[in-house]
Amino acid sequence: MSSNNDSISKTLIVVISLCLVCAVVVSTAAVQLRPQQTANKLLDSQKNVLAVTGLLTGDNIAQLYSEHVEERFVDLDTGEFVQKPANYDYRKFMKDPKESVRLSGEDDLASIKTRANIAPVYLAYEKGVSSGELTSIVLPVHGYGLWSTMHAFLALGPDGTTILGLNYYEQGETAGLGGEVQNPQWVKQFAGKKLLDASGQPAIKVVKPGNASADSAFEVDGLSGATLTSNGVQYTFDFWAGAKGFAPFLAKVRDGALNNG
Numbered sequence: 001m002s003s004n005n006d007s008i009s010k011t012l013i014v015v016i017s018l019c020l021v022c023a024v025v026v027s028t029a030a031v032q033l034r035p036q037q038t039a040n041k042l043l044d045s046q047k048n049v050l051a052v053t054g055l056l057t058g059d060n061i062a063q064l065y066s067e068h069v070e071e072r073f074v075d076l077d078t079g080e081f082v083q084k085p086a087n088y089d090y091r092k093f094m095k096d097p098k099e100s101v102r103l104s105g106e107d108d109l110a111s112i113k114t115r116a117n118i119a120p121v122y123l124a125y126e127k128g129v130s131s132g133e134l135t136s137i138v139l140p141v142h143g144y145g146l147w148s149t150m151h152a153f154l155a156l157g158p159d160g161t162t163i164l165g166l167n168y169y170e171q172g173e174t175a176g177l178g179g180e181v182q183n184p185q186w187v188k189q190f191a192g193k194k195l196l197d198a199s200g201q202p203a204i205k206v207v208k209p210g211n212a213s214a215d216s217a218f219e220v221d222g223l224s225g226a227t228l229t230s231n232g233v234q235y236t237f238d239f240w241a242g243a244k245g246f247a248p249f250l251a252k253v254r255d256g257a258l259n260n261g
Helices: 002-053 061-068 090-095 178-182 184-190 227-240 247-254
Strands: 069-075 100-102 114-116 118-124 136-144 149-156 163-170 205-207 219-221
Touching (some): 002 069, 002 136, 002 163, 061 069, 090 100, 090 114, 090 118, 136 227, 149 227, 163 184, 178 184, 205 227
Antiparallel strands (some): 100 114, 136 149, 149 163
């Protein structure tokens, strides 16, 4: 009997030892890989910003980004530029109660639950930052579709109203249906449309597929067979172009704030 107990004990010791060794190996690998993962994440973000502005013209993403894009930070309540907070991470700040605001049902048009108090904006210069000739303003936006939170970069002209581009870079919608938010043929219809009306109110409209008027400055066709995803795109625009989103900042843009640095 004791022999059986000894055998079980030895087996447990071996299993536990292997588990501990594996845990140490995995933890060590995770720590060692974290800097590379962080660098890759930053590079991917830079690539997507460049893509939505049309400035992604080569493989040297970091160099292109540093030459053509200026990252600034905006207090979403006031629309004013602020200093970059210490240890800033936009997605972490969204969830940090000290750095975000919880949205009420009435305000939470995009179904995102919380909104960071400070958001990055990206000022793009076709001839380079040193030229001072601003060509586009890139805003990070996100909202819930059918299955997932869909993250995108929205490029506006220097007027803070005209849409130059839209780049959905992260989503988990149904492939071939809602997943078509990433289809270049679909997103290109946003170029040239107006995000806001003359009074500064959100005006872009995602209508039923095939119903968008070619003469309309505000209408784009929704995704065929993906009504809820299309609604999510609409609500994303409604929220981020509204008072709880970038509206205070865009109002200052239209008043010439960027002309004054």
